[in-house]
Structure formats: structure tokens, C-alpha cells
Amino acid sequence: DTAVSQTPKYLVTQMGNDKSIKCEQNLGHDTMYWYKQDSKKFLKIMFSYNNKELIINETVPNRFSPKSPDKAHLNLHINSLELGDSAVYFCASSRSPGHHIYEQYFGPGTRLTVT
Amino acid sequence: AQTVTQSQPEMSVQEAETVTLSCTYDTSENNYYLFWYKQPPSRQMILVIRQEAYKQQNATENRFSVNFQKAAKSFSLKISDSQLGDTAMYFCAFIYSEGGATNKLIFGTGTLLAVQP
16 A cells, blocks of 8 residues: 555656646645655755645745645646756655654655656 | 755765765754655655654664764764665755644755665
């Protein structure tokens, strides 16, 4: 059973298109995240949702819009794709942060290539 | 601001030998965790080991252990009896609690480890 899954795993598209990446977790976690890994392998958080509420938005262009229909799903929609959006996008989930800190479980990543 | 620094972009080790990967971090927080993640060519992010800042004892997981020096803000990873399957990019990561508001991982730039047969 896959804990955190993402679809698609690979996405090749042209500049200007709109695309979505889907993420689902079956761990019963309340918090989900999107991270971006650039061509130099640097990983940086983009968004975090807790119980379907946005709690982290790391100055990501507003062409990127996350949507959480329920606690188990966090999708990422990207409008007007640009060459610089080419990267690997990772979804992750964890128990709700609080006084305790919980580790995050990552999906397999989606490699987005914009041509 | 919290930062994580990995000063070794690439390292190489012979199979069965021991290697240590370095990581330093900067924070004024008291309640935080440190992690090492492994990313093999499959690109899956795999948690290798975690260390709670309030614990003095260094964490160990089979062949993996850490040397956590809180005062020096250092968190190195030692891999003993290196295996070919250990070949991967290794990321040091830091996370802290802001009373429930945030739980974001801050990653270092990674160390690419190659285990040679």
C-alpha cells in the first residue's frame, strides 16, 4: 500500500499551458505539503495545508494554486507554465504540528518538464 | 532565519568502509528536530534517521548514526559498512515548532555519496 502517492510521475508540457498534479495520502494525517526540488537538487517548501486550511505559503507565484478537497488530498494547479517551473514536485504529509514535531512522509515526486 | 549547511557537495567511499557526512545549522529555536534524508536515483525521499534536539543521546539506526553537537550546531551522519545501495544524495534537514503554526522542513543543499565496489 502506497502511503503518499502522486500522479502523474512525469509531466511534459509546453509553455503557457495549465496543468495539475494530484497527491493522496492514506496515513490519516491532517497536514500535507508541497515541496519543489530544482535542477540543482535544492528542496524548498511551497505550501502547507492543515485540515484543508492553508497555513504556509512561501512566496510562490500566484500561478501556483494548491487545493485541498479533503484531508487526504492536496492538489497543485499551475497556470501559464514557464520554463523555470521545470522541477520535481514532492508532496508530503504528517500529523498535525503542535508542541510535538512529526516527521514528514514524501510521495515519489512528479518530474515536470516545460518545453 | 533558520539555515542548514552541507559543505561537502560530493563524497566517495569504498564498499564496507565508513564515511561521515557533515551538516551544520543555525537557529535560535530550542524545540527542533534534525533529520537525514536519502534520495537514491529513484528520487524517492527516504528518512534515514532523526534526532530530537532535547535528547543528548545520539540517534542510531542500524549502520547509520549521528554525532549531534548541540552547542556547535553540528549534526553529522556516519554510515558504517557502506553498501552499494547507499549510493544516493543525502540531505540534512531541520524542522522546528512555532506553537503549531508551522512545521516546514528546511533542507541543506545535499551531499552526493558514491559507494565504490
